[in-house]
Amino acid sequence: MQKTKTYLGVEIKRPRTAFFELSSCEGCQLQILNKEASLLNFLDLLDIVNFREAMSNGSNDYEIAFVEGSVTRADEEERLLKIRRQAKTLVALGSCACFGGVNQLKNRFHDLEWVKKEVYGDHSIETQEVRPLSDFIAVDLSIYGCPIKKEEVEEIVTNLVLGKSIDHPRYPVCMECTANGNICLFNLGEPCLGPITRAGCDAWCPNNRMGCWGCRGPADEANLSQLQEIMDSHGIPRQAMLDRLECFGGFTSAIKKMDE
């Protein structure tokens, strides 16, 4: 395959790219391989040298590293530091990498030993509190979502390869939801975190009549206390909102602030 492509007559290097996973369901990497209609064009932008889910014989000579998953073991921490040393650009891929993701639900329990016993019984394993990549290393770019939205990844990767700036929407999901002409789920009696969650998924869940669970974390302005009042006035139990806020880890610090 060619090492370069051209854009308006300018030579564009296909960056040597590697994909890695820490603790995760590998669903975000699977998303990378989805959307077959444009998959070949997508793969053609990158020179992929390491991708366990899609190829054998990975190489460790890469410029861009996409890291999926959160850190739950000491050896993952070590791997992450090694990846950081090699990669010019390190991308946190998906909500596990960005915020801890569904994994961090276990941090809710104060007694980790009890959790281990409950889940693994007598098969003792090493596991620690779940933490996002940014707790250990500098992250250059975050791609939010559980799972990530392939359309958004395509746009981000195109801009990355062309050296264009990458802007995430700063506004919440409601903006995309209303653009799609949806009827607000609160009118149908369903809770939704859309008003405080960062857009970019094209209101994936509300489009399918499911309230947002906040997988992309908070928008630049996230008025949690007002949303709490709205939930209260709709008779939605506080625990229902908290369950959603805690699910992916994006709102951890926002919840602390609200409690103060």
Added chain:
Amino acid sequence: MLFKVFPRNELETLYDVLAGHHLVGPQARGKDQADQEIFAFDYIHSFAELRLDFTSTVHSLKRFLLPPREILSSFNLDNSGWEKHIDLGIYKPHVFFGLHPCDINALNKLDKVLTGPVYPDPFYTGKRKNMFIVGVNCSPQPWCFCKSMGTDTVLSGFDMFLTDMGDKYFVEIQSATAYDILMKLPIAQPTEGDHRRFVELMDERNSKFTCQVDNSDLTKILDLEFQSPVWKEWGKKCMSCGTCASVCPTCYCYGVKEYVDLDLTTATKQRQLYSCNLIDFAMVSGGHNFRPDSSSRLKYRYYHKHRGFQEAYEEALCVGCGRCGQACLSGITVPDVIDSVRRQEVPK
């Protein structure tokens, strides 16, 4: 204006004559929690779908004229340069069947900005000039304050306007096309009795308005109350979600962005409707934000609609449809906000 009447059961004939075109009208979309029907403007495929008795729609018909996303130009790129294509989409005439006076007035307001002499918008203008509008009278809902905005009746901007008189429709005719189309129906001259009935019906409709806004001296009051603490209070409730502008039939702000396709050989320039309530609406290059807090952004929305636009065009950029207040999860409504500025008190 020309007035005619036609028998009620001939409405379907009118529909059939127009149905050869893309036809958009109000249709039912299920029920809400309180068992109230929800309506939306959408493409109508059979007469039975058309619900001229609709209350109001959650979303305005803006998506047909100013879609949330619109491709302004597309590009073919190659090594020697690029070729630009523009598609105004004006080869698809649309019929809008069943617009209330507020919504037609909203189009008339948008026209002032988007078809005006200085910077006409060819995408909007193309669609606007290529539409046929059948207006229909409404029954005021508890959130409608169009009467306060002077937009409860409409004198222009449509082709024909229907009023349901029970056994017949009273029709106001504005265009020659509308007249030609009506010739296919057994239209008649309204009788003396029809005149009486029409006036009675209008009186009855007028008596049903319950929501209002006191607009007197509003531009001056807004000038005086620029620093009022009520804005801070509203700011605390606002979630900067943009829903109000999304559903508003008169909000027209947008941003433009370029997208290069994955194969690097095609690209588009797209506009995306935006809202002044969104956090980065007034953010400029370098990252400075002229309106970093929700209260200044919410205030701006009101200043644009009820002060700036009023001063420029001698009318407000609001038709009193009440959609923004109905859609705002925080319950922020135009009548409450304007009232709070007058009384310096925010309702709890």
